[in-house]
Amino acid sequence: MCVGINGENGEKRKKSGRRATIKEVAARVGVSAATVSNAYNRPDQLSVELRERVFAAAKELGYAGPDPVARGLRRGRAGAVGVVYADPLSYAFADPAAVMFLEGVSQAAEEAGLGLLLVPAPLREGRNPRTVAEAAVDGFVIYCLAEDDPLVDLALERRVPLVLVEQPPREGAPSVETDDVEGARAAAEHLLGLGHERLGVVSFELGRDASGELADLERQREATYRPSRLRLDGYRAAVKEAGLSWEDVPVYEATENTPEQGRTAAEVLLTLERRPTAILALSDQLALGVFEAARKLGLSIPEDLSVVGFDDVPEASRTDPPLTTVFQPHVEKGLVAGRMLVAQLGGEEPRSLALLPTRLVVRGSTASPASDR
Amino acid sequence: MCVGINGENGEKRKKSGRRATIKEVAARVGVSAATVSNAYNRPDQLSVELRERVFAAAKELGYAGPDPVARGLRRGRAGAVGVVYADPLSYAFADPAAVMFLEGVSQAAEEAGLGLLLVPAPLREGRNPRTVAEAAVDGFVIYCLAEDDPLVDLALERRVPLVLVEQPPREGAPSVETDDVEGARAAAEHLLGLGHERLGVVSFELGRDASGELADLERQREATYRPSRLRLDGYRAAVKEAGLSWEDVPVYEATENTPEQGRTAAEVLLTLERRPTAILALSDQLALGVFEAARKLGLSIPEDLSVVGFDDVPEASRTDPPLTTVFQPHVEKGLVAGRMLVAQLGGEEPRSLALLPTRLVVRGSTASPASDR
DNA sequence: ACGATTTTCTGAATCGATTAAGTAATGATA
DNA sequence: TATCATTACTTAATCGATTCAGAAAATCGT
DSSP states (O other), X not given: XXXXXXXXXXXXXXXXXXXXXXXXXXXXXXXXXXXXXXXXXXXXXXXXXXXXXXXXXXXXXXXXXXXXXXXXXXXXXXXXXXXXXXXXXHHHHHSHHHHHHHHHHHHHHHHTTOEEEEEEEOOSTTSOTTHHHHOOOSEEEEESOOTTOHHHHHHHHTTOXXXXXXXXXXXXXXXXEEOHHHHXXXXXXXXXXXXXXXXXXXXXXXXXXXXXXXXXXXXXXXXXXXXXXXXXXXXXXHHHHTTOOGGGSOEEEOSSSSHHHHHHHXXXXXXXXXXXXXXXXXXXXXHHHHHHHHHHHTOOTXXXXXXXXXXXXXXXXXXXXXXXXXXOOHXXXXXXXXXXXXXXXXXXXXXXXXXXXXXXXXOTTOOOOGGGO | OOBOOOOTTOSSOOSSOOOOOHHHHHHHHTSOHHHHHHHHHOGGGXXXXXXXXXXXXXXXXXXXXXXXHHHHHHHXXXXXXXXXXXSOHXXXXXXXXXXXXXXXXXXXXXXXXOEEEEEEEOOSTTSOTTHHHHOOOSEEEEESOOTTOHHXXXXXXXXXXXXEESSOOBTTBOEEEEOHHHHHHHHHHHHHHTXXXXXXXXXXXXXXXXXXXXXXXXXXXXXXSHHHHHHHHHHHHHHHHTTOOGGGSOEEEOSSXXXXXXXXXXXXXXXXXXXXXXXXXXXXXXXXXHHHHHHHHTOOTTTTOEEEOSBOOGGGGTSSSOOBEEEOOHHHHHHHHHXXXXXXXXTOOOOSEEEEOOEEEOOTTOOOOGGGO
16 A cells, blocks of 8 residues: 655655754755855855755755744744634634635735644633744734634734734724624615514624523623624614614524524524514524524525525525625635735734625525515 | 723833843843743743742733744744645635544644644645745645645655645655545445436546546546545446446546536536436535536436535535535544644654545435436 | 956854753751 | 752753855956
């Protein structure tokens, strides 16, 4: 099964024997270490002939170029940006929206020749709380943490450039936000415009201690996850403008942003005595769960129940019927966040806020309520 | 909009003024640098009282603990593992299967107190080919590269521990593989057992130069993406055992592993004169596209067309009808790969291969062909 | 052919920490 | 009281590179 490599220069190239250093290469060629360094970093500083001898010697010794860590120390840069996200990864990136965001950051990092380090936030007890302090990075993109998460302060304490995503800006740490309020308002207005008067909301976590039950007004107001609060704000504004009472709109707070939780939430909402004719979900992931619940309860979408999501992930256009949802530019958000960080690394004064637009995408999951037709 | 932090110790704590070093802290307290280092790394080496004075001074100076890069150099470890994947991220991680894999690696890294660095493989021209050489990591997990990708050799040249995923083992670089052959065989046998005699296959890339057309036997044999080759091998074995001719089974090679490409592929297969009654997709992502194509062509699943996927991603159980597919333990695969790498970092002799099982999951997207009923 | 450039390479300081080995003080033991 | 451990810290070497200020050699202009 094992396909061996036949040992071109298998001399002393052991399994993973100590790696050669710049000094050894220098000695082999008979030049100074500075020259070897120049061979890699400033080719114009030496003759082509010598440069080639250096590379030849490097190859012989199995030297694969300057050690990134040592170079990082000397240059004063780690060569990577960190993305801090709510651990575990499966929660954080189970949502395609998050993956798209990461794609944007990754692209920005690559543009700048930087690596991308994943830094899980130690949400639970017993996990290493020092990940942020010990990550070898030049700056952080902080993604989707609660506003009161101590990690933000920890990151700030490292005196390293920061970009906050979906959080209010802080001194020296600019933010990238989405126009959640408008997006949510448009979603709710759409439903209200279709004639729905009994709405229900499926929210993901409002705070770090989400419990999986209906959230009262108090709880809604105190939401520390900014997207939750802003989206609820948008819904509420539309409901009030339509002359309806927001107090009558049940808001179920799920414990995670997954279809499973969306389903649980929808099952609760749809068995309320005053059953909603339309459900607003704070994310497409949750909306997918609403579809499942509806199917299970024998409600057809959009005839018996209208559903609006949020995010416009690829799957939203593949559901049956396709999901009406609120688009936001996820990749661009990551790109902007990444570039704002890179700009700071370059010494630029950070602007304080980038606000990205949202847009309602009407598909097949919404229609006028049955009684209207 | 900007919420300022009111300057507790705003003294000389400038925007992101040069960070303090261990020396400055030492000077402030009036001890040696070694003592400060010990305060952080070996608390038993100094009195609690002094340790607290050190931390107090650190706080005053805004010293957030030892610089990870310097520490990494001194300790001879970068403190991170790299995951090399086929760039761009959106391709690599658009598939939930890949995200789950990453989740596993991340978990293994965290167990070992290591960070996780994303290292995009420079597939296209004009991208930095040195990412692998310049990444500050202690080892690599190489995910889903073609067997002939030069990057594997580049990584090997760095003389750091490696784990290959879905690739044949090499000397000193163990592999983690899935039992693709058996999984694929089971999938094909399932269809054949249902009475299907006209099969079609939707494959993702066979080699790095995928073109988006039917792949002849030659092309199939030469496949350098191992999962593609093994899965085709499994299908073929089952077809031959059933006494059918593999040459008659059209294999469409998509250019990427996305639903869009799956749809394109299926449109081609389903308009062939000898139209397949069942389609085997090499991934669930592709299978999703087959669903779309079928819907567009007015074929209903499973009555007019049976579909089997591969991977068993969460969405597979949410499609209508739910997708019959081949399960494989993605998270575990990542976990195993990560742990194998960590074991090597700890000086253990790597075992050469871990083979993970697959399992057919029969859902609603497969049935006997219409003529049989 | 001579000073002025340019090219090519070297010496040595430095980045910010860790750690083995050593010293001084204190306490315990015989 | 002399001896042996401990405790609490310091000294100094080291990790592997980069970079600036020269030095030596080669090239140039006139």
